[in-house]
Amino acid sequence: xxxxxxxxxxxxxxxxxxxxxxxxxxxxxxxxxxxxxxxxxxxxxxxxxxxxxxxxxxxxxxxxxxxxxxxxxxxxxxxxxxxxxxxxxxxxxxxxxxxxxxxxxxxxxxxxxxxxxxxxxxxxxxxxxxxxxxxxxxxxxxxxxxxxxxxxxxxxxxxxxxxxxxxxxxxxxxxxxxxxxxxxxxxxxxxxxxxxxxxxxxxxxxxxxxxxxxxxxxxxxxxxxxxxxxxxxxxxxxxxxxxxxxxxxxxxxxxxxxxxxxxxxxxxxxxxxxxxxxxxxxxxxxxxxxxxxxxxxxxxxxxxxxxxxxxxxxxxxxxxxxxxxxxxxxxxxxxxxxxxxxxxxxxxxxxxxxxxxxxxxxxxxxxxxxxxxxxxxxxxxxxxxxxxxxxxxxxxxxxxxxxxxxxxx
Numbered sequence: 001x002x003x004x005x006x007x008x009x010x011x012x013x014x015x016x017x018x019x020x021x022x023x024x025x026x027x028x029x030x031x032x033x034x035x036x037x038x039x040x041x042x043x044x045x046x047x048x049x050x051x052x053x054x055x056x057x058x059x060x061x062x063x064x065x066x067x068x069x070x071x072x073x074x075x076x077x078x079x080x081x082x083x084x085x086x087x088x089x090x091x092x093x094x095x096x097x098x099x100x101x102x103x104x105x106x107x108x109x110x111x112x113x114x115x116x117x118x119x120x121x122x123x124x125x126x127x128x129x130x131x132x133x134x135x136x137x138x139x140x141x142x143x144x145x146x147x148x149x150x151x152x153x154x155x156x157x158x159x160x161x162x163x164x165x166x167x168x169x170x171x172x173x174x175x176x177x178x179x180x181x182x183x184x185x186x187x188x189x190x191x192x193x194x195x196x197x198x199x200x201x202x203x204x205x206x207x208x209x210x211x212x213x214x215x216x217x218x219x220x221x222x223x224x225x226x227x228x229x230x231x232x233x234x235x236x237x238x239x240x241x242x243x244x245x246x247x248x249x250x251x252x253x254x255x256x257x258x259x260x261x262x263x264x265x266x267x268x269x270x271x272x273x274x275x276x277x278x279x280x281x282x283x284x285x286x287x288x289x290x291x292x293x294x295x296x297x298x299x300x301x302x303x304x305x306x307x308x309x310x311x312x313x314x315x316x317x318x319x320x321x322x323x324x325x326x327x328x329x330x331x332x333x334x335x336x337x338x339x340x341x342x343x344x345x346x347x348x349x350x351x352x353x354x355x356x357x358x359x360x361x362x363x364x365x366x367x368x369x370x371x372x373x374x375x376x377x378x379x380x381x382x383x384x385x386x387x388x389x390x391x392x393x394x395x396x397x398x399x400x401x402x403x404x405x406x407x408x409x
Contacts, residue, residue, distance in 0.1 A: 001239075001302075001305050001310045001311060001349065002310070002311050002312065002313075002349075003065050003066050003069070003238070003239065003240075003348060003349050004065070004066060004068055004069035004346060004347070004348040004349075005312060005313060005314045005319075005346060005347050005348070006314035006319070006344075006345050006346030006347055007314070007344045007345055007346055008068045008069060008344065008346050009257075009259045009288075009292075009294075009344045009346070010063075010067075010068055010070075010183060010184060010185035010186075011063070011064060011068045011185060012344065013290075014183070014185050014186055016061070017186075017189045017193070018062070018189060018192070018193060019061070019204065020062065020202040020203060020204040021203060021204070022203055022204060022205040022206050022224070023057065023203040023206040023222055023224070023226055023228070024224070024226070025226060026226045026227040026228070026229075027055065027201075027226075027227075027228055027229075028228070028229045028230070029053050029054065029055040029201070029228070029229075029230050029231075030052055030053040030054065030230065030231050030232065031047055031052055031053070031054045031055070031230060031231065031232045031233070031234065031394060032054075032055050032056075032057065032218070032220065032228055032230035032232075032233045032234070033047070033054060033055070033056040033057070033233075033234045033236060034057055034058075034208055034233065034234065034235050034236060034237055035056075035058060035065075035235070035236035035237040035238065035241075036056060036057070036058025036060075036061070036062040036063065036065075036188075036192070036202070036204065037058075037062075037063060037065045037066055037067035037188060037236070037237075037238060038063075038067045038070070038184050038187060038188045038191075038379075038380055038383055039236035039238065039372050039373075039374055039379075039383040039386065039387075040056055040058070040234070040236040040237075040372075041056075041062075041063075041187075041188045041189075041191040041192050041195070042191060042383045042384055042386070042387040043234050043236055043372055043383075043386065043387045043390060043391070044056045044191070044192060044195045044200050045111070045191040045192075045194060045195045045387065046387040046388060046390075046391040047195075047200075047387075047391055047394070048195040048198035048199060048200045049195075049198060050391055050395060051198075052391075052394065052395075053199070054195070054199075054200050054201075055200070055201045055202075055203070055228065055230070056192070056195075056200060056201070056202045056203070057202075057203045057204075057206040057208065057222075057228075058203075058204055058205075058206065059205070059206065059207035059208070059223075060204070060205065061204045061205065062188060062189060062192060062202070062204060063184075063185045063188040063189060065238065066238045066239065066348060066349065067184050067185060067188055068184075068185060069257070069346055069347070069348030070184040070348075070379065070380065071257055071284065071286060071294050071296050072181055072182045072183065072184040072187075072286075072380060073179075073181060073274055073276075073284060073286050073377070074104075074105050074108065074179060074180040074181060074182065074378075074380055074381055075101070075105075075126055075175075075178065075179045075274060075276075075377075075378065075381075076098055076099075076101040076102035076105060076151070076175075076178035076179065076381075077098075077101075077126070077128060077175075077178075077179075077276075077378075078097060078098060078101060078356045078357070078376070078377075078378055079352065079356040079376050079377045079378070080355055080356030080357075081138075081142045081145075082094060082095070082098055082142060082145045082146055082149070083141050083142050083144075083145040085097060085098075085355060085356065086145065088355050089355060089404075089409075093403075093404055095149045096401070096404065097357060097404055098146075098149070098151070100385055100401065100404075101178075101378055101381045101382075101385075102151070102177075102178040104381040104382075104384040104385055105123075105178055105179065105180050105381065107384050107388075108121065108180065108182065108380075108381075108384060109121065109123065109180070111191070114194065115190040115191070115193075115194055116190065116193065116194070117186055117187075117189075117190040119182050119183050119186040119187040119190055120181075120182060120183040120186065120288065120289040121180060121181070121182045121183075121187070122180060122181060122182075122289065123179070123180045124179050124180055124181055124271075124272070124273055124274055124286075125174065125175060125176050125177075125179060125271050125273040125274070126174075126175050126178075126179040126273050126274040126275070126276070127156075127165075127172055127173070127174050127175075127270070127273050127274070127275050127276070128142075128172060128173045128175070128276050128277075128278065129156075129161065129169045129170070129171065129172030129173070129275070129276075129277055129278065130169070130170045130171050130172060130277070130278050131168065131169070131170065131277050131278075131279060132170060133170045135170065135278055136170050136171040138278075139171050139172065139173060139278060140155065140171070142173060143155045143173050146173065151175070151178070152175065152176055152177045152178075153173050153174065153175050154173070154174040154175075154176075155171070155172070155173060155174075156169070156171065156172045156173075156174055157171055158170055158171060164270035165268060165269065165270055166267070166268025166269070166333065166334055166335060166336060167268070167332070167333040167334070174273075179273075179274050181274065181286050181287075181288075182380070183288075183289075184380065206222055206223075206224075207222060207223040208220050208221070208222060208223075208228075209221050209222060209223050211233070211244075211366070211369070213233075213365075213366050213367045213368055213369055214367070214368070215367065215368075216231075216368075217229055217230060217231050217368065218230050218231075218232070218233045218368050218369060220233070230368075231368065232368050232369070232370065232394050233366075233368065233369045233370070234369075234370045234371075234372055234390055235366075235369060235370070235371050235372070235373075236371075236372040236373075236383070236386070238373070238374075239252065239349050239351055239375075241371060241373050244363070244365075244366065244371075245359075245363060245371075245407070246365070247407070247408070249353060249359055249373075249375075249407070250351035250352065250353055250373075250375045251301070251351065251352050251353075252301075252302040252310075252349050252350070252351050253281070253299040253300060253301055253302060253349070253350045253351070253352065254299065254300050254302055254309050254310075254312060254347050254348070254349060254350065255281075255296055255297065255298070255299045255347065255348060255349075255350040256296060256297065256298045256299075256319070256322040256323060256326060256345075256346075256347045257294060257295070257296040257326075257344075257345070257346055257347065257348070258294075258295050258296070258323050258326040258327055258330070258342050258344070258345050259288075259292050259293070259294050259342070259343055259344035259345070260292050260293045260294075260330075260340050260341055260342055260343060261292065261339075261341045261342075261343045262290050262291040262292055263291055263292070263293060263337055263339050263340060264291075264339055265336075265337060266287070266334075266337065267334070267336035267337060268333070268334045268335070268336050268337070269287075269334060269337075272287045274286050281297055281298065281299035282297060283295065283296070283297035283298075283326075283329065284296050284297060284377075285330075285333075292343070293330065293337075293340070295326050295327075295329065295330045296326070297326065298322040298325055298326060299350065300318075300322075302349065312347060314345065314346065314347065319345075319347060322347070323342065323345045327340075327342055350377075351375040351376065352375065352376060353375050353376060355409075356376050356377075357376065357382075357404060357405055358372075358373055358374045358375050358376060358378075358379075358382035358385070358386065358405050359371055359373040359375065359405060359406075359407055360372055360373070360382070360385065360386045360389055360390065360402065360405035360406075361389070361390075361393070361402045361405060361406050361407065362393075362407075363407050364407070364408075370390045370393065370394075371407075372386030372387065372390060373386075374386060382405075385401070385405070386405075389401060389402055389405075
């Protein structure tokens with residue numbers, strides 16, 4: 001399956017800041033992190049900051065998997081609306097899930113202050129809106145649920161929205177807090193660079209082919225026939241992590257992203273906030289630090305691993321049609337922005353779970369192994385939660401929040 005395809009934004013505008021050797025000997029460690037994307041980098045950062053002897057491996061090079069295709073929209077909002085999540089898992093758990101995501105946004109801000117790169121991080125505001133009048137009542141119900149539980153939200157009716165945005169809005173929820181955006185590739189490398197200073201060992205081009213969990217440790221084999229013996233293992237391999245799980249825990253989609261050249265103004269775009277509609281599939285927009293517009297959506301179900309959508313090339317007619325739709329939609333949203341021109345176009349696999357929450361924690365068939373699988377639109381925030389919760393578990397401090405994200409929930 002093609003995790004990503006196309007002309008990637010982050011790996012084109014950034015040089016590779018650090019390269020790492022491949023593993024060429026057998027080693028031991030306290031914790032092995034498998035996966036050199038943003039999830040693995042966050043886990044390694046938290047572990048090494050706590051003094052844990054940690055090794056990180058990736059079968060390719062750092063940050064060139066799903067991380068390179070992330071739009072890195074950071075929002076406390078979960079794909080499943082709060083009122084819907086409450087009906088699925090109860091009020092206490094639903095509200096806690098939203099609160100944890102909000103806290104994770106500001107935890108990233110704290111991490112940035114500890115790194116040598118600001119990673120183009122910025123706090124921002126966000127707007128979640130309805131395109132159809134028939135969907136406004138559901139959005140008002142969502143607004144009421146968020147307001148009741150202390151989230152700082154404002155409801156905009158059609159008239160209010162016209163004063164702020166140049167595209168049609170029937171109603172929407174405006175949030176002034178709990179959102180941010182970042183360059184995920186720079187963030188991944190900056191996290192690992194900091195962790196290396198805290199004695200992390202990193203090996204690129206080092207593929208794990210076999211995992212043998214045992215009572216006292218985990219034995220792993222690499223493609224080059226070296227062994228790694230670890231007391232604990234964190235599997236942070238994103239969508240490839242599915243292969244270790246017997247149950248079907250995620251449905252995969254392919255989402256499409258278009259990035260413009262830098263634009264001169266943002267007329268019709270209130271406070272340059274993050275924007276998302278409540279259609280299915282939904283369209284999402286953000287702005288980069290160098291004033292590019294990112295628009296994404298047009299999701300398609302992937303099907304089997306050998307399906308066309310699983311292995312879609314970027315020059316396929318389907319891909320071209322999706323990018324054309326996104327470009328035309330963007331221009332229709334902001335007719336006063338005259339210099340909209342596409343520069344990067346790419347697609348990537350995207351997973352959804354039944355409740356919109358990630359899978360974090362132990363799995364019954366893998367003793368001494370933990371999973372940090374941040375499936376859903378809040379992948380980076382879920383990785384922050386995974387890094388914190390798994391660090392605490394490894395240090396012998398299991399936290400009750402793990403119950404929200406456990407397997408077989």
